[in-house]
Amino acid sequence: MSSVMPIHRKSHVVSGENDGAQRFQVFTERQLNKITRLNSIPEDMRFAIQVVAKVLPFRVNQYVIDELIDWHNIPDDPMFQLTFPQAGMLHPNDFERMADAVKSGDKATIQHVADDIRAGLNPHPAGQQLMNIPKLDDESLDGMQHKYRETLLFFPSQGQVCHSYCTFCFRWAQFIGDKELRFSAREATQLHKYLQQHESISDLLITGGDPMVMKTKHLVNYLEPLLQPEFDHVQTIRIGTKSLTFWPQRYVTDEDADELLALLEKLVRAGKHVALMAHYNHWREMDTTMAHAAIRRVRDTGAIIRSQAPLLNHINNDESVWATMWRNQVKLGIVPYYMFMERDTGARRYFEVPIERAWQVYRNAMQQVSGLARTARGPSMSAGPGKVEIQGISEIHGEKVFNLRFIQARNPDWVQHPFYAKFDPKAAWLDQLKPAFGANKFFYEDEYQQMLQVARNQ
Numbered sequence: 001m002s003s004v005m006p007i008h009r010k011s012h013v014v015s016g017e018n019d020g021a022q023r024f025q026v027f028t029e030r031q032l033n034k035i036t037r038l039n040s041i042p043e044d045m046r047f048a049i050q051v052v053a054k055v056l057p058f059r060v061n062q063y064v065i066d067e068l069i070d071w072h073n074i075p076d077d078p079m080f081q082l083t084f085p086q087a088g089m090l091h092p093n094d095f096e097r098m099a100d101a102v103k104s105g106d107k108a109t110i111q112h113v114a115d116d117i118r119a120g121l122n123p124h125p126a127g128q129q130l131m132n133i134p135k136l137d138d139e140s141l142d143g144m145q146h147k148y149r150e151t152l153l154f155f156p157s158q159g160q161v162c163h164s165y166c167t168f169c170f171r172w173a174q175f176i177g178d179k180e181l182r183f184s185a186r187e188a189t190q191l192h193k194y195l196q197q198h199e200s201i202s203d204l205l206i207t208g209g210d211p212m213v214m215k216t217k218h219l220v221n222y223l224e225p226l227l228q229p230e231f232d233h234v235q236t237i238r239i240g241t242k243s244l245t246f247w248p249q250r251y252v253t254d255e256d257a258d259e260l261l262a263l264l265e266k267l268v269r270a271g272k273h274v275a276l277m278a279h280y281n282h283w284r285e286m287d288t289t290m291a292h293a294a295i296r297r298v299r300d301t302g303a304i305i306r307s308q309a310p311l312l313n314h315i316n317n318d319e320s321v322w323a324t325m326w327r328n329q330v331k332l333g334i335v336p337y338y339m340f341m342e343r344d345t346g347a348r349r350y351f352e353v354p355i356e357r358a359w360q361v362y363r364n365a366m367q368q369v370s371g372l373a374r375t376a377r378g379p380s381m382s383a384g385p386g387k388v389e390i391q392g393i394s395e396i397h398g399e400k401v402f403n404l405r406f407i408q409a410r411n412p413d414w415v416q417h418p419f420y421a422k423f424d425p426k427a428a429w430l431d432q433l434k435p436a437f438g439a440n441k442f443f444y445e446d447e448y449q450q451m452l453q454v455a456r457n458q
Contacts, residue, residue: 021253024163025062029053037065041074051099052085054110055117056347059165060084064246067288078282078315083164086314089347090117122345123173131384131410131455136194144194148386148408151203154191158218160209163247166281168312168351170343171209188222196230203236205277212243216256220263227270236273244278244305245285248294261301268302278334281309282316283325286332299333308338311358311379312351319364326365326373339378344429352428355379355402359390377407383430385448386410393423401436406444410451414444 027035032053038046049058060083068079075086087095094117101113132145134152145153195201204226211219226234243250251257267274276298280286286295298305307329311317316325326336339362342352353361358379366374381388386409394403400423406414419442421433435442 022249027060029058037071048087049085051095051102052089054098054102055090055114056085057165058085061164064164079284081314082166082281085167089167089350136190141190149200149412151205152201153205153207155207156211156222158214159211161213162210163213163243168342168347170345192225195234199233202233203238204234205238205240207240210241210243211239212241212250216259216263237267238275238277240277242279244294248290251294251297252290261297264303265301274303276303276305278305278307279309280307280325282321283328286328295332305334306337307334310340310342311353311361312342313353317353319361322365323368326369326376330372336373336376338380339376341379341381343382354426354428355390356425359393381430385444386414388430399436411447419443
């Protein structure tokens with residue numbers, strides 16, 4: 001029985017939906033033929049979706065299909081690109097191999113080809129498996145990551161799925177059924193014990209998957225104990241989620257929506273900073289009545305909603321999309337937080353944007369918004385050494401360079417340290433950059449290599 005006491009709040013009726021709330025109906029790769037909307041698109045496109053969904057995870061719900069996708073603009077619609085696999089998301093050779101396997105109908109062959117393709121897609125970028133796993137009493141905590149001193153990531157086992165999957169997902173390996181590639185924790189005891197032993201941790205990030213697929217009672221078990229005095233050092237509770245886009249009913253008409261909001265409000269009243277780290281990739285995601293209702297109800301608890309998203313070809317590679325998105329977020333009371341670069345994993349070749357282009361999009365979008373929307377940092381690369389921000393393109397002593405800095409790092413001494421890379425119009429990630437001004441390596445590289453070596457030896 002949950003110990004969260006109900007807090008009186010406004011009725012959650014939205015356009016008469018309280019009496020007949022939409023049932024959550026989800027479709028995976030096995031139910032593609034049950035998505036009636038797909039019958040209106042060409043057969044070769046339907047086949048391509050089937051082929052790519054054998055490699056990259058696919059999951060979509062009826063709300064996304066009915067409310068977010070413009071079926072008159074297929075395949076270019078950004079919400080369609082965000083949720084339905086496209087042929088270009090695999091290398092042409094890989095696509096043909098899987099297409100042949102699918103045509104053969106042999107399950108063993110399909111699985112073998114899928115495993116082989118996935119192995120080449122860098123399932124755990126930025127040293128997640130090697131360097132980020134903390135230990136408690138000499139035992140690895142596989143459901144946690146502790147990359148930065150102040151922040152602990154926690155992957156509750158009940159939250160390792162999403163209401164729908166993003167085609168660009170950098171944690172796609174969580175969802176393909178391979179337990180060796182999955183981060184998840186089964187109990188709260190280890191989380192609380194680890195937090196007690198590490199008072200340097202001020203921020204707990206509950207992530208996944210999507211923690212908001214969990215019943216509220218599970219969130220209560222993880223979060224309510226943090227109100228005890230021994231956890232006073234944990235000042236901020238972040239919840240990474242795309243539920244405000246993919247299933248805003250979670251906060252409005254779900255059977256335990258009020259209990260969830262009561263939990264958030266209780267944490268806020270106790271002095272915790274509660275932040276929903278909301279993933280918004282396009283302004284259309286905030287443009288429904290249900291989405292507006294969910295945002296209002298979350299904000300009424302005192303929790304903050306911060307928005308973040310990668311810059312993605314085929315979805316939001318346009319400064320006007322970002323400017324509109326940030327303006328609308330400010331209007332709705334959401335704080336623009338990050339523009340990321342697409343990570344070096346999964347379908348990166350389909351979505352990635354060169355660093356030069358990313359800087360142009362960010363700069364041009366910033367020029368179109370007011371100061372309240374300029375809180376979004378970026379473009380940022382979440383690479384192995386840390387979060388590297390592109391601050392501009394300059395010419396210094398006759399050399400064209402990228403201006404870079406760490407806004408978070410494995411070694412806190414690296415944070416805010418400016419450094420420079422040779423300009424490269426094709427580079428799309430940190431490992432494709434070379435130091436400027438004749439240097440052989442970036443300032444952090446020796447120490448980072450030592451960290452890697454220590455991790456390998458453990």
